[in-house]
Amino acid sequence: MNDRPIDPPAPDRPGLPRLGVFGLMLSIFLATLDGQIVSTALPTIVGDLGGLDHFSWSVTAYLLTMAASTPLWGKLGDLYGRKGACMNSVVLFLAGTVLCGLAQSMGQLIVFRGLQGLGAGGLTVGALSVIGVMVPAQERGRIQSMVGVMMPVAFVGGPLLGGFITDHMSWRWAFYVNVPVGLVALLAVAKGVRLPAGRVTGRIDYLGTALLTTGILTLTLLSGWAGTTYAWASWQTAGLAVVVVLSLAWFVRVELRTAEPITPPRLFADRxxxxxxxxxxxxxxxxxxxxNYLPQYMQFVQGSSATASGLLILPLMLGMFAAQLATGRLMDGGGPGRVVPLTGGAVTLAGALLLLLLGTDTPLVAASALTLVIGVGIGVLLQSTLLTTMHHAAPRDMGAATGTVTLVRTIGGSLGVAVLGAVQGSRMSGVLAERLGSGTEERLTAGGGLTPALLKDMPLATRDVVADAVSSALHGVLVGAAVLSAIAFGTAWFVRAAPATAAAAAVTPASGAGTGALTGAAKGSAPPPSGD
Structure with a gap:
C-alpha cells in the first residue's frame, strides 16, 4: 500500500469561454484585416475614383472618426455594458464597409470611410475592455496565444488578399470581404460572452466628446493644411490653431469636473x-x-502588382506580429519595464533609417527584406504600451483605459498620415512639376491619370520620373518616421516600473472584479460591485 500523502486538489480555476474569446479576437482581427486589405488596394482605389492628391484623406477620414469615437465606445461599455458596445460597433463598422464598397466618387468614399471609422473605434476597445474584466491579468498570456492563432492570417493574408482582389476582381470587394468575418464575430460574441448584467450609474460626457472630436478634427486639418494648402501666416491657419487650443483646453476643464469623464484624469496620475x-x-x-505609403512605393517604383506589393511587405507584418507575441510573453512573465520600450524605440529608429536605402534601383528582394526591422520595433512598442495601460487601470476604468491607448495611437496615426502625407505629396508634386511641367503634374496627381495600371502604358521617360518622384516622397515620410522613433526612444528612458510589478499592485485590491466577472458568468453569481 502506498503511504505517500495524497496531493491536495488543485484550486478551482474557471476556464476561459473559448467561443466568446474567439469572437472578441475576431473583432480585433476584423479591424486589422480591414487595414491590411485596403492598404494594398488604395493606390488603385484613389486613382479610379479620381485624384492622387486625395490619397491621404481616404485614410485620414477613417482614422479621425476612429480616434474620436474610441473613448466614447469605451465609456459606453463601462456604463451600459461592454458586450453590447462591442457588438454595436461591429454592426456600424459593417454598415460603413458596405457603403465604402458602393462609393461612386472620392467624396463619397471619404464620407463612408468616416462612417466605417466610427464603428472601427469600438472594435478593438470593445473587445479589449471585455477581456480586461473577464480575464485576470495572470491569464492574459493565454489570450496572447489565442491571438497568435488568428493574427498571422490578418498580417500575412490581408495584404495578399487585398492585392489579389484588386488585381483579379474589383477593389470594391476589398471592403465586402469584411462582411462575413464581422457576422461570425457577432454570432460568437452573442453566444459565447456572458457578463454580469450590471450597470454603473452615470451619464455619457457628450460635451467632452464633442470638444475632443472638434480638437482632433481641427488639429488634423491644421497639420495637413498649414504650409501647404494655406501659408503658415494665413488667417486660415491662425483660426484653426485657435480652435485647437480652445477646444482642447475646454475639454480638459470639462474632464476635470464631470462625474463620468470620457478619459478619467485619475488614470494619468500614474506616471x-x-x-x-x-x-x-x-x-x-x-x-x-x-x-500606407510602402505599398505605393512597391507598385509605382518596383512595378509590382497589388498582390505582389502585399507580399513584399510581409516581412514588416511578420516582424510586427512575432514581436507582439514575444513582448506579451515577456511582460506577462515579469520582464523589465524600461528595457522593452527602449528596445522598441531603438529598433524602430534603426528600421526607419534602413528604409531610407530604398530607391529606384533597389533590388526587389532587398526592398522587401528591409521592412522587417521596422516591423519588429513597431510590434514591441504596440504590445508594451497596450499591456502597460491594461496593467495600470482598475477594472471599472478598463474601457476608458483601453479606449485611451487606442485613441492616442489613432490620433498619432491620423496626424502622422496628415503631416507626413503633406510632406509626401509636396515632394512628389515638386519632382513631377520640375521634370514634367506643372500641367502634366496636375493631370497626373489630381486628374486621376496616375494609377499603377495606367503607368504601364506611359512612355519610359515618364515612368522613370514617376518612380523618382514616389521614391523621393517616401523618403520624406521615412525621415519623419525616424524623428518620431528617436523621440519614442528618448521617452522610454523615463519609464520606471516593470509592467508585471505594476500589474500585481493594480490587480490585488480588485482581484475579485477581474475574476468575478468570469466566475459569475460561469456560475450565475451576483455581479461584482464595479458592474458591467
Missing part, C-alpha cells in the same frame, strides 16, 4: 500609464504612414 500613452501616440504616428 507609467501616462508614458505609455505618449509612446502609443508616437508608434501610431510611425505605423500608419509607413503601412
Amino acid at each position: 507609467d500609464f501616462t508614458l505609455a500613452q505618449v509612446l502609443s501616440f508616437l508608434v501610431g504616428a510611425v505605423l500608419y504612414p509607413v503601412l
